[in-house]
Amino acid sequence: MTQKQRLWVTASDVARRAGVSRSAVSRAFTPGASIAPETRERVMKAANAMGYQVNMIAREMIQQRSSLVGVVTAGFENPFRARLLAHISLALTQHNLSPLVMNAEDPAQTKHSLEMLLSYRIAGVIMTSASPPLDLARQYLKLKVPVTMINRGADLDEADVVVSDNAGGGAMAARMLVDTGATRLAFIGPSKTSYSGKSRRAAFVRAVKGVVGASGEPVVTVVTPADDYASGVKAALQLLGEPQQQRPDGVFCSSDLLALGFIDIARQRFNLRVPQDIAVVGFDDIPAASYENYELSTIRQDTEGLANVAVEMLLERMDSFRGASRVRAVPVSSVVRRTCE
Template sequence: MTPPLGKAATSYDVAILAGVSRSAVSRAFTDGASISTETRKRVMAAAKELGYHVNFLARSLQSRRSSLVGVVASAAESPFRAKQIKITAAELVRRGYCPILLSAETPDDIDNLTSSLFSYNVAGMIITSGTPPESIIAECNRLSIPVVLVNREANVTGADQVSMDINQGGQLAFDLLKSAGVQKFCAISPRIPTYSVNGRIDAYVSRCQKENVPLQMVEIDGQSYASGLHAADQIAAHLDKIDGVFCGTDLIGLGVMDGLRYRHGLRIPEDIQILGFDDIDQTGWLSYNLSTIRQNAGKLVKAAVDAMQQRLEAPASAYQQHIIAVEPVLRATTRK
């Protein structure tokens, strides 16, 4: 027995072939449901023969319970963001959820995409890019849909938040360069601010000012490798004022390294020291071996999914902000 060509098998088809009721088919595909081992085997054999797959979206709409989780992200081409997305999807699947990934590149995208998730009856939302407007967060609260913001602005109500320790990151960057012998400091900062990157740069700058050390600021258009190459040209023009550079991201740092080495013939760390941030995989490549500060994507993701599940279990509990410490990773671009 096979369904007509071009027509997907239904639970009714499975029930007929297996000689069971449709409710038995539903129980067979529901974790923890009461069903005998023999009946489950018959259902699964029939489903395999027919090529039947459960329509989880339809099931969630009927039951008002969902395993779908919206994940809103941007800049998926960034190595750290790509790693974060990959770990988030894997962690959600491991816990029995089905992630829906939406890419948001502008503030309007954030509004539209988070609104669209209401149509999928999602169990929760994990947002790593931008911050949805208060009206959408309020609607999530009304519908008991948990919202977890990752590395986003701290002054948001109605959502749980998970963030790496931005202040610690900037302070640690200063301490690492200072202990490596840097006397003339530099910070590379994107012109278009983002909460986490510019937040750690601001903490670094504040510490430099507090310690009353020389500081040069280099502004760039983005957070890309190409932006780092451009920053290298600006740094090379002011070498008498700079002997240590804190890059807002590792990707910027890799561009800075290549620009200084191959365009300007500088030795790292002999002539100038470079420190990145994120600890993307490429920083450990032998061609870079970049000293950096690790924000642990795995810990961020685990805390975010934990927060979502806790909110599902206790929707009326106080909203929490979870801060994840960062860690130094010293390699060959600083003098330790």
């Protein structure tokens, strides 16, 4: 490859221009390294003129440490997860760490994703909700790679978990619906497959029993395969197809996307008014929740808080891998809009 074809300026190029050794260039870019001030100045001047950037991957290989953190996630089309990923990336960069994002949507790619992350000698892994099975986390831990999980239930030694306060959120949703005068309540969500869905349903049912003093099962539950819009549509067709006296008049959806699908079918297929005929509460507070067509009452997850706590826990594990698994909860807040007035 000729000089004109070369895309990257190397440390050797800078050394030749500055008239110093290659090791002098390395020392100039290493904080605290021993180098004469005038030599450092010559190196920096040459590097700036040539647009030189330190090859961090090569440096980390030599120093046997990494600034790369794997972020294993799925469901990029979900606005909540997209916002969470953005905050994770920001929190990592604030600690001079770089995210290496792997899409675990396809189970067939799980093994490849694992091998790819390990080939980069990652410093740790953050796994978000909707990520692959816990077997993946176990494989990382076996190799002494720190793991922090977000909104996932786990009982893995040395793996930390940060969750939204699902218990508090479920109780808030119950109070919001009961305060509208709703008496026939329903829960919609993936409460069999999702840790968050299970937690939110359990808290909601418990709070409804406490508020209305009901015995037995006071909440009708529609279990969905996912927490997306299409699942909300199907749940609405199932619930609202019942005779009018059996229809719920208050619904808690474990995600905003579920709630949006439910509301559209309630209005368009069954001509129901929201909230006059049926009140609806979601969970997440995605941007669409505030759109004029919906004005969805919801429980807001603190994505910035989740990301910051996850990164803090990961940094602590990077310093000291050993220790019992820890769980930290991040507070949620209620947002009252038109669907639950």
